[in-house]
Amino acid sequence: MIRRALACACALAWATAAWAADTAANGATRCTYSTSQWDVVRRAPSHGQAIDKPYAAVTADERDPADPRCSVCREDQVRIEPARLGWPHVAPFQVCAIYAADVRTALQTVASSGGFRIEEVVGYRVGRTRGPIVDGLRTQWSNHSFGAALDINARHNGLYGSCDIPAVSREALASCKLRVGGPWDPTKRPNTTITAASSLYRAFHRFWRWGGEIAGGTRDMMHFSPSGY
Ligand SMILES: [Zn+2]
Helix, strand or coil: CHHHHHHHHHHHHHHHHHHCCCCCCCCCCEEEEEEEEEECCCCEEEEEEEEEEEHHHCCHHHEECCEEEEECCHHHEEEECHHHHCCCCCCCEEEEHHHHHHHHHHHHHHHHHCCCCCCCEECCCCCEEEEEEECCEEEEECHHHHCCCEEECHHHCCEEECCCCCCCCHHHHCCCEEEECCCCCCCCCCCCCCCCCCHHHHHHCCCCEEHHHCCCCCEECCEEECCCC
């Protein structure tokens, strides 16, 4: 029993040491990022801050708990250029380096399979937008903070809260509250609305989960990430 406990402690120490790295994914020795906290009363970002510190000083809190190779640092992100992947009108965005290859492949797959039109993608965006509220401000990083999430076509794939529905449909979502983005209506806008039958879903669901299918009171129809949250 003791030996097993020691072995676990060693493994953890090794893993932590392995990610107490001096350089970012792009080789930089600094970590820079701009961050804010979501003000739940004003419904807007607040307390903006620009950080510039040695990469070696990145804390465990600044790393993705699901995969410490992703952090809030710009230097751990890779720029994705949709224009080179079949989407000339879509602006560049950033994702954590470890997801860049999968995201590029998915964008190319959707472009070549047709039937879905990507208009806008938001990836890396640092901010404390979830978790407990203290003094009207959210306190935990979103998965976008680590470059481990994408929002696609927010105008037609809103984030709904206060949901108590077994599955997604336009009728069911009408009982939820639209909090961010525009209403979800695949009948009205079949080419830009994400559904489980869309080519976009199939391409991204190969490696990530969709925020439309997560358990709980939120349906984040624009959102893909490793956990769906
Ligand atoms: Zn999102």
